[in-house]
């Protein structure tokens with residue numbers, strides 16, 4: 661965000677505001693007075709919802725807010741993860757119309773919401789099946805049971821890892837070794853590290869891959885545009901993100 665503000669000559673600060681669970685209301689009071697908006701991250705994405713004046717239908721459906729916009733003292737909650745994910749797919753030209761999503765947490769909900777809204781066919785698999793079942797009942801798509809997973813992975817044109825497997829544990833895989841799409845593409849939302857084992861193995865198998873920085877960039881672009889009403893300087897933002905992650 662700082663790179664984006666610098667690129668457009670916008671004066672301002674974008675800084676971390678560590679906030680304890682009990683301090684959310686006070687923090688939002690300060691935001692209402694002094695900030696154009698804030699990003700929200702774990703563990704506040706869900707618990708912030710009842711504290712806001714308004715939540716977009718998209719954020720309400722996903723059940724999580726990652727961007728708050730201060731509209732003349734009214735705090736409006738958005739979820740830019742869904743738009744950011746789809747923005748990254750469009751940018752890559754990967755509009756395959758069908759996908760298999762691993763995970764059923766906040767990120768998976770944003771991904772499935774974005775895809776279903778665009779009319780895609782979406783299979784969802786998660787370690788806790790009940791959570792995936794709830795997701796598909798609320799957002800669409802269908803449940804992929806464990807015994808059907810391997811076949812579904814092999815035939816999907818787009819596999820999305822929206823679990824946190826691989827986060828800070830680069831050798832962990834969300835799938836058994838060797839289970840990859842036959843000829844599809846693979847997106848991993850994990851961005852720490854950028855090159856997860858899933859992406860490394862997919863690349864070695866000749867598949868095209870996309871790392872988690874693309875969606876991170878996309879959600880930041882959307883948040884910046886909501887806060888400023890200006891077109892985001894994508895190249896400057898991308899350069900800053902990639903430099904920071906190198």
Ligand SMILES: NC(=O)c1ccc[n+]([C@@H]2O[C@H](COP(=O)([O-])OP(=O)(O)OC[C@H]3O[C@@H](n4cnc5c(N)ncnc54)[C@H](OP(=O)(O)O)[C@@H]3O)[C@@H](O)[C@H]2O)c1
Nearest residue numbers: 763764765766767768787788822823824827849872875876
């Ligand atoms: N690139 C981006 O812009 C972006 C944006 C948002 C999130 N993310 C990334 O997406 C990932 C998920 O985030 P989230 O907010 O959705 O987290 P979350 O709500 O905590 O959900 C975690 C998901 O990972 C699954 N999981 C965790 N450990 C597992 C394991 N050992 N084996 C199988 N499944 C496991 C969970 O399954 P259970 O339901 O069975 O526990 C759940 O589906 C994180 O790595 C996060 O950094 C990236």
